[in-house]
Amino acid sequence: MKLVAESGLWSTGPLVAPSPLVAVLEVSGAVMSWTIDGEPAAAAITFTDVGRADWLWRVLGESGHSALATAVNGHAPDDAQTVEVNGVDVIPGSVDQLRRLAMGHWMQRWWPASHRDGIVGLDAALLDAEIALLTAAAEDFFADDTFDSDVAGLLAPHAEELNALVRGGDPRVVELVRAAAELTDDVGLELAQPVVGSRRRDDYALAAGAQRERQNSAAIARGTASVAWAGVPPRIFDAAEDTITWVVDVADCVANVAVAVALSYDHSAGGIPVRLRSGEVSGAGVLDDHGHARFPLTTGQRQPLSESAAWNHDWQVTTIAVGADVDESPQTRARVRDFARARLSAPASDAFLAEILAAESDY
């Protein structure tokens, strides 16, 4: 095994992939990452603190653990340093469960649910329940409180949902939730009593979505754009391409743009910023709950864009950004959708129950 200095930390090798394609897990003293559609055994391990990674013998063997600790002892991971730890490698299978855990977290954050593309969403409560079980089973890797070791925190928001799921009666679901409930007893948290008449939220339903803008004869320009996933929170927007439609028109002699973004799930898009740039022309607004915004456009001199200037402007190169400014390629998103479709069409042996149920509902 060769360790390289990566941004001041020892690492088994950098994993270069955009965020939507990376599944990570933070354990004591290390961060492990995998590319979602890459080789399962190819874990990239970055040590935040080798001394706290007291589980390392489970992954490298006892002598491997000693050898690695000795090799980095006294070596600061500065610049382009490397350390060769001879004859040491990850024991096959030793990180499989950790990868599965990382994948669960990934699904919770990046699963590309889309009504337009026909990619069914995953039940958040069920996914977290299974993540909680995996976390508890991997407790050897979480010596101290880490970002990923909070079992109670995973279950606490879903008590009502999980009870509703149990009442649905699917034996696989009942078994999973029961097992998770056992955990909550151990962590000092009780599942809420079933609430009579509570209805299970349908995660698959498409919320309001982008209403078709009426073909306005006064439209000066129109176009579509795509949401960069890494710039917005999950479970709000439909994960298809070209879900943003924009139309420039004129009201009170000033050019405005109306933006509508297709939503997914039932979370509000309210408060998320949206910006238009087209050469010198720009404007910024904020989406409402339904993913709509309308805001005035200005020129390079920060003057309102007049009707005649709007007609004379070349709108060919217009960009619309929703959320934070991030550089994300459509190919990255396509790869994620391919991955999700493949998982749904033929659930993997390590599929989560939420995936299996989604696949079953997708006929």
Add this chain to the structure above:
Amino acid sequence: MTTGAASDTAIAVTRPRQAVIDGAWRAIGPGVEVLSGDDGGPLRRTVKRIIDPLVLRLRSNTHFSAPFVDADVAAAMHDAIVGNVAALRATAAWFDVLKRERRRLRITTGNAQELYFPVCFELAVTRGEPSRDDHEAATAVLRDIHADRDRTAIEVLNRFVDDEQVIEALAQQLDRSWRDVRAGTAITGPFLSGLTAVLGAAESHRDAAARQRVWTALIADATPYNLGAKARDTAADLPWSIAALGLSSVEPQEPPPIIGGSPGDRPLNRSVVDRVRATLRRALDRDELPDVPLLCAEEVDRSCAPWGLLAEDNQATLIAGIEVSVDLAPLSDATPRYQLSRMIQARLRKEAYVMRARRYLSEGGPVHPRQQQVIDDLAAFTRPYLSRLWARLHGRDVWQEPCDDVDDVRSLLEGVARSVSLDHRQRIKAMLQVTG
């Protein structure tokens, strides 16, 4: 540059201590399932609450606490664990009893393993296996554990400070003590340059020994005291602003009130009674609850001492913490001055990467405007960092736990960063979960 590992030599003779514990545990065989994970190894808490403190007794057997142990020590650890097999089986049986009793009494507060494991071992050693009629003992144990001892002590404190004369006497004491502290005229340069060694790298045993010697010299240096004393001078020429560091809301520092205040008070503005209250809250695990009037009198002197800390090593550690923290900024690419802060910063950067990989942050900042406040807090990392470090040092000061071991100090400085970062990240995450 490649450093070939000349490391293979040490491999055969040392074993990771967790592996030794795991192996010994598996040798025990059946009867300890409730203390074991699904794979048959001991639970984390079994190690933390039973094996380490009560079976291996790390406090007295310090050689058992090394991360890697040689064959002799490994054998001794193995024997200690396997030699306690009867007590461990009885511990498991007691835990069963206590858990059933917990359910019957409908207790849900606290973590059962965390709270009951030590007491189960104690019961196992003193009474052996639980018998049929031991369920009363279990009830008594649970009542005792959940009796909220800290609240009892805090009530004693509240009654004590309810007396105006008591407050008046403490106020007079504070007035005298505050005037007793005066800055000396020694220069601060040597101390601050000594910190470069303490917060620097040690590549060999010799370096490590030298680093310890420097620290030993630094805690005998008057600089931390003088800087703390200057912080209350109008003409203060401190290297930092105590207001910007978040240690005090006013500059220069003023004497704290005896009583009153609010939870948001900066460390050096907290009232004496609030400081004592914090001590009592943290005293949960202590066997002997201290005498409240004595604690209050001592706290008056402590709050008048430079930096609100009596011990020189704690004052020096706070200065080291200030120097480390002013360089930390998880979301920036800044390169800190010291090796230790560079390492901490590298970890914080990696933790920020995890946040991006989980879609809790974008490259440059929040993924939702709602998170902006927490992001701004991250830019002022030094404030929560020093707040937490001060609280830890205050605890050490009260219980007279030394800060004279340089590795201990460094690991304290690292640990505070870890817990502040975790706290921040949980807040960033929570900010997203408030979705409509």
